[in-house]
Amino acid sequence: MRGAPTLLEVYNSLSGRKEEFWPLEDRVVRMYVCGITPYDVGHLGHARVFVFFDTVRRYFEFNAYRVRHVQNITDVDDDMVRVSQRLGLTIAELTERNQQLYLQEMDALNVQRPDLFPKASEHIDGMIALVQALLRSGHAYGVDGYVFFDTATTPRFGALAGHDREGLRHVRNDSMPQEPEELKRDALDFLLWQPSEQAGAAFDSPWGRGRPGWHIECSAMVHAALGDRIDIHGGGSDLRYPHHDSEIVQSECATGAAPYVSLWMHIGTELLEGVKMSKSLGNLVKVSELLVRGHTPDGIRLYLLGTPYREQQDFSPAALSQWEQRAATLARAAAAAGGPPDRLRVQPLRNEFTAAMDDGFDTPRAIAALLRIADGVERQRLAGETAVPALLELAGVLGLRLGREG
RNA sequence: GGCCACGUAGCCAAGUGGUAAGGCAGAGGUCUGCAAAACCUCCAUCGUGGGUUCGAUUCCCACCGUGGCCUCCA
Incomplete structure (x- = not known):
């Protein structure tokens, strides 16, 4: 069952072409946007994403749709741990501080607040439930307190990246992510859960004290806030792979509902003088600075x-x-x-x-x-x-x- | 190597199957005691090579160049 098609035609990152937009439910749009990791202030690249999806929402509302807009806050993350320790703050304090700055900037830009702003730390139970479902169905395996997604169990992995499994192996990979490769069955497998004792980033689980992997949070929050399947999932294009590809296989294998997302939308990167604007490079233009100017x-x-x-x-x-x-x-x-x-x-x-x-x-x-x-x-x-x-x-x-x- | 884009005047940039908006800079002019401001005027055949077409900058193919993503990142 699905709603009537709109007049909209939108490019879907998954299919690589424009498609008619069909909401799952008539007159309702379920939209999830990957939000911020509040370890630092945002910049124009973030603003671009949120202003754009705010505009998408406004246009649907203009056309008499009800938009259920959810945007997460990643407050369980390596950078959160690192920065909070350096500043002598708890993770909750660091989150609060940067979230307020973020909201001030977005309010100034007339970005409507999402209906829900879930935090990863508030959805640990949901993540554990998803990981358990994946273990039960044989899509995940545990080793020494770690749990990995077994990418060999689904042909869908790499769909957004535009590769099959063999293609993914040829993806250039200069710097290794901080995952214990030796514990994996396959180099393409990714982390669902890992041991951790860091204050504010350690939670009890069936696999011992630890914290979630890098992708499972969005699956859990989408599931909790909007259901097994949603209409639109958006974010910066740098999240396309591996983050969103991982989300697809996690969610679809855990719930059995597919497609997880009807329409994937990825926003182009913001550059400064031809170089990608990013926190790690420090070449940032901040909204608050522009307003002051x-x-x-x-x-x-x-x-x-x-x-x-x-x-x-x-x-x-x-x-x-x-x-x-x-x-x-x-x-x-x-x-x-x-x-x-x-x-x-x-x-x-x-x-x-x-x-x-x-x-x-x-x-x-x-x-x-x-x-x-x-x-x-x-x-x-x-x-x-x-x-x-x-x-x-x-x-x-x-x-x-x-x-x-x- | 794969994927996604881009390549229009000195710079930024819009756009269209029938000979190309706008902005900045520059040149000239009106005005002004001079200057500034304001206003007016001038300044491009659209990366290269093919193809489709009566006709392409606009569609298709190839190539070259640039950038992004493919690794934490929105």
Whole structure:
């Protein structure tokens, strides 16, 4: 059973092509977005992901869908342990501190809060249950307090990466992850549970005191919050493999429900002067800094939505400034009187906006339609009484305020 | 090696099967005591080679180049 198809066609990372979007349940969209690991402050790359999925949500809501939006917080993680120890904080304190900073930035950017913000540490039981199910069904095996997923038991592993098992072996791998390779049956197997005694990151389990592996948390939280199968799973493109591929096999093998996710959406990387923005490199542009420098939430949102979401985006001050000018244009038009009554000539531009969004969330094209409405209002070719409300409504779908509160 | 993108003027960048928005920089001009600001004007045949077509920058193929992911990372 599934709901009626929308007019939407969206690129699915799993199939590698555009597909009609069919929600599992009519008029409802179950959407899970991989969120932050709060060991440090975020940057524009994070903001891009969350602004984009906020826009996806707003567009579904604009089309009278109910969106069940869940975004996790990874508070059980090696970096969390390391940073909390260095700062002399508990993991809970570190989480709270960075989560608040994150929320302040997202609030400033007019990102609606997800319905649920589950923390990994609150779903340990669910993870253990999934691991037990995998052990029972023979998809996992335990060794010396470790539990590994047995990738030989499913042909699906590597589907997102675009490889079969043999192909995965040829994937370049310069630096080894911190997994005890010698305990694995196969190098492709991945960790579900590991021994741990670190304060704040150690939990009782059937396999002894320990903590979960790197991928199982999302499966558990999706399961708990949204069910065995969901409509949309999103995140940065750097999570595609191995994180999301691992999630697929874990979840499908544990629950028997497939496909785990109908539509996989991956957001292109944010670059700074041609180099990927990442915490490890330290080449970060932070939202809070941009705001302090006088940039506006609308300008930043327009910038982030001004590149097709699947493409990488290269930040530069000049590019952002250009979007600030456009934000000012839109705000000016929103406050303008416009021309005389015109029999709804704004309608073709409305249609262009929705056609763009229906075409795989083509936000750059949608923005172009908005700018054309603004231009029409300013040149008095569109009637203020119809075009200005249309402008405000459609801009709102992109999360733009246009100088208005709220 | 695989996957995903990109390659448009000095720079950033939009876009379209019928000879290409905009912004920055630059040049000229209006204005001004000078300058600034503002405004006006000027400045590209779209990586290379093929193919499809009456016609391609726009579709297809190949190639070259760039970047990202494939390893904790949004």
